[in-house]
Amino acid sequence: MKLAVLPGDGIGKEIVAQAVKVLDVLKGEGAGIEMEYGNIGGAGFDAEGDPLPESSLKLARAADAVLLGAVGGPQYDQLDRPLRPERGLLRIRKELNLFANLRPALLYPELAGASSLKPEIVSGLDIMIVRELTGDVYFGQPRGVEVRNGERVGFNTMIYSESEVRRVAHVAFAIAMKRGKKLCSVEKANVLECSELWRDVVAEVAKDYPEVELSTLYVDNAAMQLVRNPKQFDVIVTGNLFGDILSDQASMLSGSIGMLPSASLDENNKGMYEPIHGSAPDIAGRDIANPLATILSLAMMYRYTFADMATADRIEAAVKKVIAQGYRTGDIWTEGGNKVSCSAMGDAVVAAM
Ligand code: NAD
DSSP states (O other), X not given: OEEEEEEESTTHHHHHHHHHHHHHHHHHXXXXXXXXXXXXXXXXXXXXXXXXXXXXXXXXXXXXXXXXXXXXXXXXXXXXXXXXXXXXXXXXXXXXXXXXXXXXXXXOXXXXXXXXXXXXXXXXXXXXXXXXXXXXGGTOSSOEEEEETTEEEEEOOOOOOHHHHHHHHHHHHHHHHHTXXXXXXXXXXXXXXXXXXXXXXXXXXXXXXXXXXXXXXXXXXXXXXXXXXXXXXXXXXXXXXXXXXXXXXXXXXXXXXXXXXXXXXXXXXXXXXXXXXXXXTTTTTTTOSOOHHXXXXXXXXXXXXXXXXXXXXXXXXXXXXXXXXXXXXGGGOOTTSEEOOHHHHHHHHHHHO
16 A cells, blocks of 8 residues: 655644554554555645645555645635645546545544534535536636626536546445435536536436435535434535535534535545644644544545455544543543543544554
């Protein structure tokens, strides 16, 4: 297994270091894991003047999978747009053709009290959101801000091709087959032509998966249903913009953004694995971040890129165990919990393994 490790900025370095401890355990047991480090985001800009240095892209292309921390920080907010850390992230997703973003929203029973919703609404929650990641309004052309009729106008283009919708729909149906066999496609077909096409193509792909029960929701209703009765969902598939918003919303159901991993896959299940949160500049450098989202991203890597379910299950079981044992970083801490640092949480997971 060749891994490109791109810690990035802020808490990125701290949380990735904990995931690497887990990899070191597996290496110690004889797993053939090669890790090579590269810069991305602000770290890429600082070191090589580019948020996605050529050397890092090369490393990522040569690897079987990429482990990423997070990018961004206030010190980079004034840079020209193409030089900003977030552009490095958008570019690596595009360059590696990582079109399917998998974001589970899962609630550990012990953390039900940390959710923003009532425990009875969220306990047992287990949703997988499949977000298209390389198309839509984030990449569509034309885009820009220009002067028209004496005032500035801003514009972006929402665009999806049939093939883009089809491939992400296949990924979502395949995942639904391995789970509860329910898929909800989310769009805004009552208003947007782009969504009409999305709905039609998803319905075509559904014919290949007769066992999966397909439903559709407009995105406004989906946002409402996610807080009203989130347990009605099994797998959700949606475009880049809607998925960005809904998956963050879903993350809050599960208590902390620090618990949620993600996978971004290409056509051959090569993937980039990262926590869904950002670089958390407000707590960076203090060894208090929650590393579990990053460690759970490793579990997803074993499951989706290496099809090694046993190791994936083992890492997830270790995380469950430390939660059950009462270890808590500050973001998930409630009265009575054993408050630990980022590195102590990493050590606890290693011990649980
Ligand atoms: P953020 O996710 O970094 O932080 C939001 C809040 O959650 C903060 O209060 C933070 O302290 C907390 N938090 C996040 N991760 C945590 C963890 N593991 N443990 C404990 N608490 C955690 O989002 P933001 O503050 O909006 O953005 C900060 C920077 O991160 C910005 O530069 C933004 O562009 C960037 N960002 C990057 C990514 C990414 O790399 N994928 C995603 C989102 C934001």
